[in-house]
Amino acid sequence: MSTEAKRGISLVTATAVVVANMIGTGVFTSLGFQVGDLPSGFTILMLWLVGGVCAFCGAMCYGELAAALPRSGGEYHFLSRIFHPAVGFLSGWLSVTVGFAAPIALAAMAFGEYFSTIFPHAPATTWSLVMVWLITLVHVGGVKMAARFQNLATWLKVALICVFIASAWIMTQGVPVRFTPLASDTGLITSKPFAVSLVYVMYSYAGWNAAAYIVGDIREPQKNVPKAIALGTLMVTVLYLALNASFLHAAPMGALAGKLDVGHVAAEHIFGATGGKIMSGLICLGLASSISAMTWLGPRVLHTMGEDMSILKPLAACDQNGVPVTGLFVQLSIVITLLLTASFKTVLTAVQFSIQLASFATVVGLFVLRWKQPDLPRPYRCWGYPITPLLFLAISAWMMAFLMLDKESRDASLYGLGLIALGLIIFFISPRTERTA
Template sequence: MTASETGSAAWPGRLLANGPSVSVIVATAIVVADMIGVGVFTSLGFQVKDIPSGFSILLLWTVGGLVALCGVFSYGELGAMFPRSSGEYNFLSRAYHPAFGFLAGWVSATVGFAAPVALAAMAFGEYGKSVFPEGSPLALAIGVVWLVSIVQLTGVKHSSSFQLISTILKVVLIVAFLAAGFAIGTAQPISFAPQAGDFAHIVSAPFAIGLVFVMYSFSGWNAATYITGEMHDARQNLPRALLAGTLIVMVLYVALNAVFLHTAPIDRLAGQLDVASISGSYIFGDIGGRVVAVMICVGLVSSISAMMWIGPRVMMTMGEDIPALTIFARRSQRGAPGYAILFQLAVANLLLFTRSFEAVLDFIQFALLFCSFFTVLGVIKLRIMQPDLPRPYRAWGYPVTPLVFLLVTGFMMYYLLTERPLQSFLGMLMMTSGLLIYAIFHKRAESGSAA
């Protein structure tokens, strides 16, 4: 396989030493695990404050899922065309230029995954106090990150088993919570059928702003693209994993919000962050908070595992292309990119100790949206500029589905620029620093070749 077939045109890529070993089921589990964090358990209170309508809330989450699916179709086409790990680093390099790919890879490999890992770990520590009252949230957070990292270092086989088991347990607990809510929860006077005033809610500014935060809860639908090179028959299985994982999460998200509204009075939920705990107290009584805490903690373990798996693959792939980063491309006999995993572990621990992960998350949001926007735009560009490229999978609904995704993502970027201009500017600075580092690495590579 030539360099042009495996990735960046600037540096030679190389085959993974251990070959593909991840099944479509495990890849689907990674998508589900990466998507379901704490967002769905905390967002509803702020949505019902301005949209006190059961139908409108469920439609909001359904629309969010449909927009995520629009992204899935485009990423599926690119992943089948260019089956290599690392997500946007690979796609933007191929659709535009290796410098653009490096920009995305730089954000992802440094803090793009480490910051969400730290946030999820800190949430695990906070919820874990209900299960381990004597435990320090920071100690629990650091402990879970180290535990998951050790599993990742043991190799792809053990990572696959751990990911699949933890994700299945996560889904089983959520389904059990849903069943209990509908079976033993006291029904509230709320209707999920369309009502006379719903149209006004749907076309309102709160609905549009609510969609921004719903889309954050759906982020992670592209998770399997970061391990494409480790998948069996990625050209066929990657689109399937992305689609199946996103559909599963979409159904769970709509059902969870329905249960929250079905079991707890809307005036108790409005403006509250811990809507899942409030709902749990109405379903299970005094132990409801602990039940929800256990469910969220188990879910967060699988989320951290997914991000500690896929994040280092960006640095690994960059190491395959860039001589200065070669150390991160080294893999153990069991397929684990050890140095890349340890690097992400170190950054996540640093963010936890300095409590700076929330600030980092604020300023990388714009950069992540920017990269996703241009990745999907790349599908349109390649269809026009290189129509004869082999496309084992073609985006369903093209060009409508990519345009829908671009419209919503563009609105989210506009929202961040107007509501969080400083954080967005810092995100732009980080991307710019990536371009400067790329130029330095590229110059060194050229000097080495000339010598």
């Protein structure tokens, strides 16, 4: 094996990064925002299945783009190459400001809520701040340390979920809940609450494209990045369907409705008060894995942008181990600001609109790249093309349209559009040679 092939992280670790990015805040918090308007077990599972199909279709598209355009940076790199540096910059800007920092803040908020049920000696926000600082320091230690922590925390998290699912069905008689369809479910599935609830579900699936952000850290990226994205997405879809069915089986919908810590609520119904606290501690470990994965990815986008634009050059700085330390602490400062100033629901809605918009543009870019550069080497081609990208675009457009029609969601989504406007200003005050490269 060549020296080049030995460098970087393995397919297992790359898949762990994808899984850790996806399984985090959303699946342990979002069900409480869904059951109030969608009081049907079948409809809830359909909601999570639609999210999984959308994520898998997107994963197939990103696999081709990552193999054809192998460089770290994710959407920033893809859109810069396919459309124009301005489009790529805006995507990277969204990734930097909300795409990673906001999900880290959300995961940290959830961590604080769960951890405070075990140790109520300090406010949840305090525990959130402690965790983001600790994880950042782990990543300052280098890629090897981060990879070890990521593998351990991620696969423990997957094991935890499997144990939880088994316990929900073995240790409880369960509550009356229906997982078979009725005629009334058609109206629920085509309703506005279903589309708006899809925001929370797609946030839970966000991270299926994680490996595309660290192409430069992965061995044989043209082969392993598509595999990591596909394997991670399929694994998480199966776990999400089983986990949400277990939540609904273990605890009444009324007990789950409006609760952020739905995992703790369900665990108390399975294991009792003490067991619920133990399970909350294990969920905290899972959330730490998610925070770590996103902490790893965000600074890589900052690093790539800093290499390309002199106005952001300080962000390209790395230490002797190749860790973009400046980017890590810039990201940490944004996370801390969000933890101290914003609510969970506002941050989630704003970030999901922005994430979905960037992914939408990137999948459109798959069609454009095939048209503009049909002879470009493509070690991996999108499975199911053109059906898979069209299905992703259709589901994404449907969700974003409903977000803009719903007043509360629209107000939060406008924050994302405001960030785009600010990004445009920064781009156009940069040197002209960089703007047109």
